[in-house]
Every structure is written in C-alpha cells, then in structure tokens.
Amino acid sequence: MHSEVVASRSADQRDSSRESRNGNSPQLDAVSLAIIQQLQEDGRRPYAAIGKAVGLSEAAVRQRVQKLLDQGVMQIVAVTDPLTVGFRRQAMVGINVEGDVESIADALTDMSEVEYVVMTAGSFDILAEIVCEDDDHLLDVINKRIRSLPGVRSTESFVYLKLKKQTYMWGTR
Amino acid sequence: MHSEVVASRSADQRDSSRESRNGNSPQLDAVSLAIIQQLQEDGRRPYAAIGKAVGLSEAAVRQRVQKLLDQGVMQIVAVTDPLTVGFRRQAMVGINVEGDVESIADALTDMSEVEYVVMTAGSFDILAEIVCEDDDHLLDVINKRIRSLPGVRSTESFVYLKLKKQTYMWGTR
DNA sequence: CGTCACATCTGCGAAATCCGCAAGGTGTCG
C-alpha cells in the first residue's frame, strides 16, 4: 500500500535544496499556493478536483503536492482540540535564558510534551507551549524538566483556561 | 518513511466503551484516538490501512472518521510554515483586560490576522498569536486594532525570531 | 546554434480506494 517512494525529491529547484526548517521560502508560485489553499479547506480533497480548481492536470497536482510534502513546506494532518483528546492541562511558558538561547530551545524541542517552541524578542527569550494530561504532569514538566535546564534563568507560566481560536488557514486570506 | 508495521493490535475492543469517560462533549474511546493518531501521521492514509492498524474494518473506520469530522472533533487539513507562505512577521501578544475578558477574546477571534486566542491564568488574561505580512501590518494590528479595543488595559508583544518546533501530534505519544 | 540535462505538464491504462447499501451479529438499556 502506498509505496511512498519518495522517488526523486530530486532537487527540483535549482537554488533551494536547503528547504524545510525555517530557512527562506522556496518561493511558492501562485499555483502551489492555490493548491495549498485547497488542501487547507479539505486535506483529503482528490487531486482531480484540485486540478480543476487550479487549472492543472491531476498528475501535475499530484506531483506538486508530493513535492510540497517532501520539501516540508506543508503537511497534511488531522488536527484536534487537545482537550477532546484527553490533554486537560496546557500552558504557555515564557523563559529567560543566560548564555546560548538556541541550545535551550533545542532541549525543549526534544521534549514530547512541548508542542511549540519559538525564540522571541521581548521580555522572554523563548515561548514554549506545553500539553499535559493533568496538573501533576504539567508541574513535573515545568519544575523538574524545564527549570532544571542549565542556562534557564527564570520561567513564567500561563495556564490555559479556555482556548478560543485555533486556525490553520495561513494563506487563505 | 513509514515502513512499518501496522501490526494489527488485533484484539477485541468491545469493552472499550468504559474508558475515556471524560466529561467532555464528544468523549473519544481508545479506537477513535488510534484513528486520529493514524491521521495525524498522514491525513491521507487510506481507510483500509487505518483499519488494519486499529483493528477495525474499512467501513467502520470510514464511519468513524466521518463522524469525527462532522462533530468537529478533528479536521484534516494542510498546515504550513507561515514564512513559506509569505507571512514574515509573527508575534505573541499578552493582553491584560479590565472587565469582561471573554468579549475581548471574542473580538480578537474575529480578526483574520489572529491565529490563536487563549484565555490564561497568570500575568496575562489573554494570549493571542498574530500572523502578518510585514512590520507595518503587525504594528497596525497591535496598536490600532488591539490596543484600541475598549477594556484592553495593556499589551506586551513578543515578536517571533525563530520558530523551532511546531507539531500536531497531540495524542500520538 | 545545437544539444544535453532537467523540470514540469499531459494522457492513459491498471490497480486501489472510496462509498453506499444490504444482511446480519452483539451488547446495552429501559
């Protein structure tokens, strides 16, 4: 099923190849953008339907989608409200660091409870979102795992009370 | 990638109705959770493959997925790195409110540049994530649109410098 | 200028998947 061949990955664009991670964008053209929009509305929409919408053949759409996935420009995934999946405690943690900020960010990235890590300008060096099953779990992650990282000067936690909005419509405006 | 397995999990799940008795609206059982996990790995995975992985028939998976989508428990969508789609400035904004917090949160929710709104405990009442095209746009949203909302006492912005991690694997642990 | 290398699109069968439907089976609950 699903051979997944990855075949190529082949370079594709002469200049990029650095791709993924937040480098600079492999410059998406209008067609790829339109394809992404289609898939933001429905991640399972058939290639033929997308092709009709963006003016490409089914095969061409398939190739472009595969490339976008290979390059890491987009992912097609199921997203849920963590609460409905059994994670009852979430928090954003602001962190101040002395020394190398990036290494701390990397350490956070390795924690499975950490969903989101971003380096920021302002009164925090790093913001990290934590998703936990209960209070004990959250307490453990913040106090034992994060505060104990060498270089973490201080942390401030914002426990989530109510999630009001969460969209994935970048580019669909 | 994903060379693996599927390994059936065989097993009867006819007793599963007792677990996951969360007070939440659409309580999910273990099987639905497993389905969601499958779709978090690949939103386009065929129903038959999912069925093999979670121990259900293709038809049953199809029904469950449809219901999960109808109920709004999950969405299957393409997600992208905003940078690659042309949004170059992002920020998290912490907001303090006097009066009704929820109405402010609702007002933020209505702004298309606001991706994420959550009410929190701690030194901010609300955290909102803003996605903009450039600095001017960001400045405009924060200063003109957010700070001018009646009831907003103060705001503090954290401009994103580097996104290190962003996952959608809730439940996949 | 010719042409090689490569990326991309199109067309087209073959295989696989999706999807609705029907005919049970089983467990819960009032």
Next chain:
DNA sequence: CGACACCTTGCGGATTTCGCAGATGTGACG
C-alpha cells in the same frame, strides 16, 4: 422483549491513485 448503537462481511460501481511514457520548455555549455 424491542429499540438502539455499533461493528462486520460482502458487494459492485464510481472515483481516485499511481506509475510511466511522451511532449514541451528552459538554462547551461561547448
């Protein structure tokens, strides 16, 4: 018991996916 919810198996037909061959376009280079 009967209603109900949910799963299973099985089945075709419509649709989609997938690989591949062929056509086209473009940049690099001798």
